[in-house]
Amino acid sequence: MTGTGSTTAGPPSHGVPDQEAARRWRLVLGRYAAERLDVPAGDQRLESTLGYLYDREYTARGHAAGRREAGRRGGGGSGGAGLEGSAPHGVDFSALGWLGEARSLFPRETFERMQVEAVGRYGLTELLGDRGTVEAMEPSRELATALLQLRGKLDPSVADGVRRVIERVVEDVVRRLRSRFLTAVGGRVDRSRRSMHRVARNFDWKRTLRANLGRVDGDGRMLVQDVRFNARQKRALTWDVVVLVDQSGSMAASLLYSAVCAGILSGLPGIDVRLVLFDTNVVDMSHLAHDPVSVLLTAQLGGGTDIARAVRFAEGQVRDPSRTVVALVSDFYEGGSVSELLAAVRRLRASGVTLLGLAALDETADPVYDQGTARRLAEAGMEVAALTPERFAEWLGEVLA
Incomplete structure (x- = not known):
């Protein structure tokens, strides 16, 4: 804030927190903030990788790369210094190169979200046309559901890639869930036998109480050392x-x-x-x-x-x-x-x-x-x-x- 009450539009120059805030805003806003916020030298790869994907949002809204709208800031110049392109530091990405760069720069959860937006929101379906690239992608439920929603609109040339992504996601989900279904649904309780499967569903509280009755202290508290579980039998009927x-x-x-x-x-x-x-x-x-x-x-x-x-x-x-x-x-x-x-x-x-x-x-x-x-x-x-x-x-x- 100046003495006349006007505000300054540039990044704050005092204090590390303000510098970090300016840095983050520059990464969020991308090249359209170039006239007010500089890209720190260490953030150039981040800037290029984010810009390759998210500058498409500006383009979709009618913003032109490389020039300003006539009449903006300064009374109607016809061009002047233009906006930078989507890879402002000389990095010429292909869709496949972008995927590798994004994987190396961002945490897994962020990378997974960027994959989904690349394919589902911005149409980078060429990522699915190369087997090596498909194997390099991070399988996730979000990516699979995005592909399911888009599948009827995709070029047949990426059908194998779509199948492989969905295969990998299904394999991962099955690996996580199969044991839960085997434990929960695999058979009925057999209360005549003790179980080796020490899971909550098989817990036998009555037998556990009886087995530990001799371990009650003077205050009535039981020290449980012998925990009992029920076995499960195969079903006789379908x-x-x-x-x-x-x-x-x-x-x-x-x-x-x-x-x-x-x-x-x-x-x-x-x-x-x-x-x-x-x-x-x-x-x-x-x-x-x-x-x-x-x-x-x-x-x-x-x-x-x-x-x-x-x-x-x-x-x-x-x-x-x-x-x-x-x-x-x-x-x-x-x-x-x-x-x-x-x-x-x-x-x-x-x-x-x-x-x-x-x-x-x-x-x-x-x-x-x-x-x-x-x-x-x-x-x-x-x-x-x-x-x-x-x-x-x-x-x-x-x-x-």
């Missing part, structure tokens, strides 16, 4: 698990995890999985339930939603109602008849089918959904929740035990 998955665009992440969960369940003994995708049509994908990648590459995200039609289809798949679970994965924004949907749910519930409505089946379990329809489904007999895949495995284990 359960039918029907998974209905909404293909609307907002359900991309839930579709990914639904396909993976169905794939894991299809490999467990005593469970017969029916996997059904729906929009206004119903597509039975049960023959591919064991192959989540093929399911995901077949799915068509977007379009309308007829949940009632999908639930009526599930009715036709029921063989033994008392041993059937129908899991509906949807945001519950019904484009068809809500009354028909509720009627079908009531019929299934009255017959003895166990019903679960999942507003989200993903790692955040933080859905956007039609709360009115969800409430009416709950009143009709469907348990409604938003679950992580791990919690879904636990819920199934409780039902199938």
Whole structure:
């Protein structure tokens, strides 16, 4: 602030915190701040790498690189000193070179986000055309869902790259989830035997109390040294698990995890999985339930939603109602008849089918959904929740035990 009350537009020159703030603002604003904020020598690679991707935002909004708008700052000059290009320090990136540079400069979480924005927001799909580059990408749920949403718009030449990215993401998710499903859903509790699997689901509190009764001190506190767990047995009878998955665009992440969960369940003994995708049509994908990648590459995200039609289809798949679970994965924004949907749910519930409505089946379990329809489904007999895949495995284990 000067003595006349005017403000200065340049970066503050006093104190390390102000210098750091100016540095960060320069990286955020990019080359359009070049006249007011300099790039520190140590930030030139960061500036170039960020600019290669995010200067596309300015271009998309009509800002021209290399010149100023006529009449700006100084009363109408026709050009003057222009703005710098997207690689202002002589770095001439290709999309493939940019990927390697970004990986080397930024933390993993930041790099993953930049990948998603490069492909999903700014259309750098050439990253998917080279096998080596695809292998160098960091597989993430966000990248896979972005590709699923874009898949119908991508050039066929990158189809192999899209498949490989989704394969790597699915492999990673399966690796994390398989043991949880094996533990939770792999069999029923056998209370006659002790278990070697020391997990919370198998904890036997009654036996643990009895085993430690002799270790109670004068204040009534028990010193627990012998913790008991129940074993689990294989099921003698088969359960039918029907998974209905909404293909609307907002359900991309839930579709990914639904396909993976169905794939894991299809490999467990005593469970017969029916996997059904729906929009206004119903597509039975049960023959591919064991192959989540093929399911995901077949799915068509977007379009309308007829949940009632999908639930009526599930009715036709029921063989033994008392041993059937129908899991509906949807945001519950019904484009068809809500009354028909509720009627079908009531019929299934009255017959003895166990019903679960999942507003989200993903790692955040933080859905956007039609709360009115969800409430009416709950009143009709469907348990409604938003679950992580791990919690879904636990819920199934409780039902199938």
